[in-house]
Amino acid sequence: MPKLYTFLKYFFVVLWACFVIAPFLWAISTSFKDFNSVTGGATYIPWLQFEPTLDGWSVLFKPGSQGGINIIGPYFNSIFVTLTASLISIVLGTLAAYALSRYTFKAGIVKNNDITFFFISQRIMPPVVLSIPFFIFLSSLGLLDSLAGLILVYIVLLMPIAVWIMVDFFNRVPREIDETALIDGCNPFQAFFKVVLPNSVPGMLVAGLFCIIFGWIDFFFAFILTFTKVQLLPVKIVALNSSITPWWSLSAAALVSVAPLIIVAFIVERYLSKGNLSGALK
């Protein structure tokens, strides 16, 4: 029985792994093809089935004058905007979430849960609803087509995610831990920074992961709020599209743009399995 279980377990894990990895392999193989190899029927193995070429990749790094799109600038723009906005969102979101979890706010009929919902309700609206207000805000601040403007907008988009995840996280951290810290001589700020925060790393990592993902994949606002000076990766990649869909460079672009997320996921996963709160409450 345990043998059968082990076999089935590995069988399904391998099956799932194939399911996940196959598209990547396909993308890698496609990225080294040219027009003829892509349209000439299903082929997978380079050299044997088709002649590999670097054309698909080189388009990504060639300047516009040579028919390329040069993603290096937008790539670093995307990394900078996503990381900065995520970091600020996590810091502000964690502070807000702690307050919402531990203190009681009341203004008429508005209570803690309503405030929490207010945060997340920002994400209920389709992005297009926000596009005009954001455009007007940024233009009146003179921040259209700038990294600062994008960061500002992304904080608005990402902080609700951070708040939501962290409120839920803090609600699971026993209040008695904070109270014990107070009794043991911490003022409320020390209790937060010395005791609550060190134990919140797992929650902050999860929130950070979500912020980075949602920031990285955004196309809509990056498209609406930038023109020529500043461009983010997803917008730049769209410039690849022409009368003939260049599947080879699209595959290369897909691999390049998914790479940071894979790295982040691996880092976060390692820390997630390490930290836990199980010792706090029995």
Added chain:
Amino acid sequence: MSLMLNHISFKPTEEYHLNDINLRFDSGKMYTILGRTLSGKTTLLKTIAGLQTPDSGSINFEDTDFLSIPVWKRNVAMVYQQFINYPHLNVRDNVAFPLKQRKMDENLIEKEVQEAMEKVGLIGFESRKIQELSGGQQQRVALARSLAKKAKILLLDEPLVNLDYKLREGLREEFKKLFNVSDESNSILIYASTDPLEAMQLNGDIIVIDEGKILQTGTAKDVFENPATAKVAEITNDPAMNINKCLIQDNSLIMNDSVQIQIPDELKTVPNGKYLVGIRATDIYLDDQGFAFDVEISEISGSETFLHLRNNNLKCVATIEEVKTYNTNEVVKINFDKSKIYLFEESGDLRHSPYQQ
């Protein structure tokens, strides 16, 4: 030196959590707050610690207004019912945390931590992670942290209730020893419990609380022998004392029309009328000539059997000094130890105790 609570009330909702509490705690003494779940024990401890601000009343400690001092400056220690430690620190750093917070000298911290760890039997566990410890060990860490502080007020909120039976018995013994030792430090020790047996064993002054009100204070013996009200008698006995309505008429005590007992001599001075009669479960015994009751539930507890009995509307719990399985609805004949009968007024106040002279 003493801690005085004057007219403390706390009413966050429609119900009082604390209702006009007046208490005095003296240094070097141990107090047990005995009450059921949600009776206000934890709220009272949190109020003393400063985690909760009462709506009205005042607290004085060493002639200072305690309520004006924030929690982190009050020099109290508290151990919770849940095992609360700092999960990101190892055992040693957990115990040292309050001392480091005071910016004590490192060498002195080391000495105090060692001392506290020794008291609770945690030597050898210094560098363990909290998550690697069993429940009992985690609670020892919490206890060591509160002892290391040498706080003037030590609050223990049902510290043993989440431990298994064996461990609880063992730790309770150690608690008693610990408290005797810490008497020298002249701290006030306040222990909250739901368990009457535990309260009696700890042998401190008992404070009975229910629905946020103090019902009685006194020594364990005093509260056991002369419960001020029927409610106190229920709270301070496990199983709860059987309280039933009764009628005293012509030297006999009638419960529910069906049970009639000749009253003992010392009760003969009580005028006829309606009362509440209280009989401990241990003062009910099996008797072939006794009254017939139906068994509703029978539960075996250690070397005893608790019988939940019913005779029409009259319910009572009896402790039988043997382990025996009874079937539901089986008829048993029982009698009441007349010399151990308590009598309460209909309002609940004690009218007669078998221990009264």
